[in-house]
Amino acid sequence: MEVASASAEPGRTWNSPHWTADDIGPDFAPMLDAMRVFHHRLAGARLPDDLTEEMRGIFERLGERLLEHQVPEERQIAGRIDIPGRGQLLVPNYELDAVEPDFLAGRLTYGRHFLGRNGAVYGGAIPLLFDSVLGRLANGPGRPASRTAYLHVDYRSITPIETELRFTAEVARQEGRKRFIRGTLSHGGTLCADVDALFLVLRPHQR
Numbered sequence: 001m002e003v004a005s006a007s008a009e010p011g012r013t014w015n016s017p018h019w020t021a022d023d024i025g026p027d028f029a030p031m032l033d034a035m036r037v038f039h040h041r042l043a044g045a046r047l048p049d050d051l052t053e054e055m056r057g058i059f060e061r062l063g064e065r066l067l068e069h070q071v072p073e074e075r076q077i078a079g080r081i082d083i084p085g086r087g088q089l090l091v092p093n094y095e096l097d098a099v100e101p102d103f104l105a106g107r108l109t110y111g112r113h114f115l116g117r118n119g120a121v122y123g124g125a126i127p128l129l130f131d132s133v134l135g136r137l138a139n140g141p142g143r144p145a146s147r148t149a150y151l152h153v154d155y156r157s158i159t160p161i162e163t164e165l166r167f168t169a170e171v172a173r174q175e176g177r178k179r180f181i182r183g184t185l186s187h188g189g190t191l192c193a194d195v196d197a198l199f200l201v202l203r204p205h206q207r
């Protein structure tokens with residue numbers, strides 16, 4: 001496996017380090033998909049004690065096995081690879097339908113893991129999505145790395161779980177180091193939330 005340095009490279013962009021499917025083996029992405037399904041079912045479950053105990057044992061044993069495979073951030077795969085979900089479990093998985101230099105559009109479904117109350121997505125999971133999608137646009141190909149300075153999210157209507165949602169993100173304008181990006185999240189014709197964000201291109205000493 002070739003090891004690229006994410007943090008020491010001044011011109012790094014969205015895709016650096018550039019891990020490929022060869023770096024993860026055939027089972028990594030399906031294993032994460034299984035974990036996602038597990039998260040949703042766990043959030044929706046009332047567990048009997050014997051199953052809780054069995055699961056605790058399994059997780060403790062698997063957690064122990066992961067210890068010997070810990071790597072420094074520069075070699076981390078999670079969140080650094082261009083596969084659906086970017087190889088991590090923090091941000092809800094989404095699919096991109098349109099990828100242009102100044103515009104992205106896509107779809108996602110928040111599962112039960114992201115439930116707040118009454119069938120609605122937990123509010124904080126929405127800026128999480130926006131930071132990821134808008135951050136991806138802000139740090140797109142040919143753009144030097146930038147960091148979120150603010151995300152202003154307005155919740156316009158309840159965002160339902162287990163329902164396909166659509167999002168957009170577009171570069172509104174660029175002023176020097178400042179990239180102003182806005183986005184929307186909708187359900188059918190209903191706007192669920194929108195966002196105005198500022199990303200600041202990093203100065204040479206910043207990382």
Ligand SMILES: CCCCC/C=C\C/C=C\C/C=C\C/C=C\CCCC(=O)SCCNC(=O)CCNC(=O)[C@H](O)C(C)(C)COP(=O)(O)OP(=O)(O)OC[C@H]1O[C@@H](n2cnc3c(N)ncnc32)[C@H](O)[C@@H]1OP(=O)(O)O
Nearest residue numbers: 013014131132135136139145146147148149150200203207
């Ligand atoms: C955790 C770091 C991650 C870095 C990511 C880097 C690379 C990405 C590479 C690949 C991409 C991969 C994934 C992308 C996916 C998601 C992206 C997520 C990105 C994040 O999730 S990242 C974590 C959250 N993020 C922070 O942890 C920021 C903490 N913070 C700072 O690091 C500084 O605060 C900084 C750098 C923002 C600014 O500091 P600075 O010293 O460079 O700039 P300065 O203060 O001089 O401001 C210059 C001009 O911007 C105006 N300005 C500044 N801040 C403003 C604000 N909040 N509101 C309105 N205006 C503001 C000033 O008013 C001035 O304006 P003017 O020039 O007109 O006077």
